[in-house]
Amino acid sequence: MGWKAAQKEADLPTKGREAMIARAKHLGLEAASSIQDRDISMMSRGELPHFAGINTFMKAPYVEDMKDVGLYDAAVVGAPFDGGTTYRPGTRFGPQGIRKISGLYSPYNYEMGVDLREQMTLCDVGDIFTIPANIEKTFDQISNAVAYIAASGAFPIVLGGDHSIGFPTVRGIASVTSKRIGIIHFDRHADIQEKDMDERMHTTPYFHATAIPNVPATNLVQVGIGGWQVPREALPEMRARQTNIVTIGDIEKLGLEKVAEMALDAAWKDADAVWLSYDIDSIDCAFVPGTGWPEPGGLLPREALKLVGLVAAEGLCGMEVVEVSPPYDHADITSLMALRIIVDTLGSMVAHGKMGAHKPIIDKPFVPL
Numbered sequence: 074m075g076w077k078a079a080q081k082e083a084d085l086p087t088k089g090r091e092a093m094i095a096r097a098k099h100l101g102l103e104a105a106s107s108i109q110d111r112d113i114s115m116m117s118r119g120e121l122p123h124f125a126g127i128n129t130f131m132k133a134p135y136v137e138d139m140k141d142v143g144l145y146d147a148a149v150v151g152a153p154f155d156g157g158t159t160y161r162p163g164t165r166f167g168p169q170g171i172r173k174i175s176g177l178y179s180p181y182n183y184e185m186g187v188d189l190r191e192q193m194t195l196c197d198v199g200d201i202f203t204i205p206a207n208i209e210k211t212f213d214q215i216s217n218a219v220a221y222i223a224a225s226g227a228f229p230i231v232l233g234g235d236h237s238i239g240f241p242t243v244r245g246i247a248s249v250t251s252k253r254i255g256i257i258h259f260d261r262h263a264d265i266q267e268k269d270m271d272e273r274m275h276t277t278p279y280f281h282a283t284a285i286p287n288v289p290a291t292n293l294v295q296v297g298i299g300g301w302q303v304p305r306e307a308l309p310e311m312r313a314r315q316t317n318i319v320t321i322g323d324i325e326k327l328g329l330e331k332v333a334e335m336a337l338d339a340a341w342k343d344a345d346a347v348w349l350s351y352d353i354d355s356i357d358c359a360f361v362p363g364t365g366w367p368e369p370g371g372l373l374p375r376e377a378l379k380l381v382g383l384v385a386a387e388g389l390c391g392m393e394v395v396e397v398s399p400p401y402d403h404a405d406i407t408s409l410m411a412l413r414i415i416v417d418t419l420g421s422m423v424a425h426g427k428m429g430a431h432k433p434i435i436d437k438p439f440v441p442l
Contacts, residue, residue: 085181089190089191096118096119128175129149132176133195133196142222148196150230151168152238153168157275159275159276163401167411168200169399170363173408174409185420185421201218208274223390229392232394232397236352237275239275240277240278249436250435251437252434254287255346257340261302261352264307265307291317297320317339317340321370329383332380347387349385351394353394356372356377362403363400363403363406363407366396385422
């Protein structure tokens with residue numbers, strides 16, 4: 074496999090890299106005369122150095138004018154909100170943390186034989202203007218942003234934020250299509266009770282998301298659920314709505330490929346598109362300490378990456394990664410894992426020809442809340 078991957082790289086184009094270098098030299102001016110590599114510019118305006126430059130997601134172009142977002146295959150957007158947190162705050166800094174460590178990565182993956190810069194276009198549109206003291210106003214802002222990006226034809230990639238945003242993100246997608254949407258949700262917690270402490274919190278998104286007419290609960294698949302932090306208030310809703318629950322024990326017994334197959338079958342049953350919601354706490358907390366609800370016994374990193382690659386291979390209409398809390402992180406390892414979930418998802422979609430395949434589901438105009 075290693076040699077085949079090395080051979081496959083020879084077939085990848087290089088136009089994206091060449092355009093990046095040309096842009097960097099144009100905007101950043103010529104390097105000093107002592108620099109022998111004349112592809113280097115005076116000012117950092119591209120991928121290198123990984124530790125320098127402004128932290129957009131993987132050094133992707135920053136699109137300040139939202140009217141231009143539709144020029145790209147995918148758009149990264151931050152949702153810096155932790156007003157739905159019931160224990161550890163800090164996920165409002167999640168988008169910053171993920172962007173910061175994303176500078177470490179190049180767009181090329183050796184095993185996949187994929188180069189995101191060459192095979193798709195990606196931009197960063199910055200952060201949604203969230204309202205720290207108001208959940209419902211923030212939800213409206215998030216729904217509008219996701220709906221606008223999706224309606225433009227770009228693939229939304231949402232950086233959370235706590236998991237309360239799981240409702241407004243789905244609501245945004247659902248508002249610009251009449252078609253049926255499934256959800257694949259990785260988590261240790263069910264997140265399907267109606268209220269928590271009398272509010273819609275990060276424990277409640279899927280009660281409300283699956284109340285949307287074209288997002289039926291029977292197309293909700295929750296993977297990794299279990300442990301000592303699944304509130305009993307969620308259980309009546311799980312039974313009543315007939316959601317699909319996969320525990321860590323199920324994964325151990327059935328294997329990754331079978332679980333992915335089952336998740337896809339349920340999420341896609343009579344559906345036209347699937348949204349991916351990835352709560353970073355689905356991974357064992359030894360590997361992701363920087364999260365709001367850490368729980369031992371979750372997925373191992375290789376299992377997590379294998380599963381997202383398998384489910385993304387069928388195509389998605391958008392995705393979010395939530396519950397990254399940098400104040401509780403160590404050496405950026407939680408943010409790094411969140412980054413890897415995103416790029417592995419994109420890499421799998423590119424490798425299987427699914428990037429852009431979500432666009433036909435958009436059949437309604439964007440109407441802001």
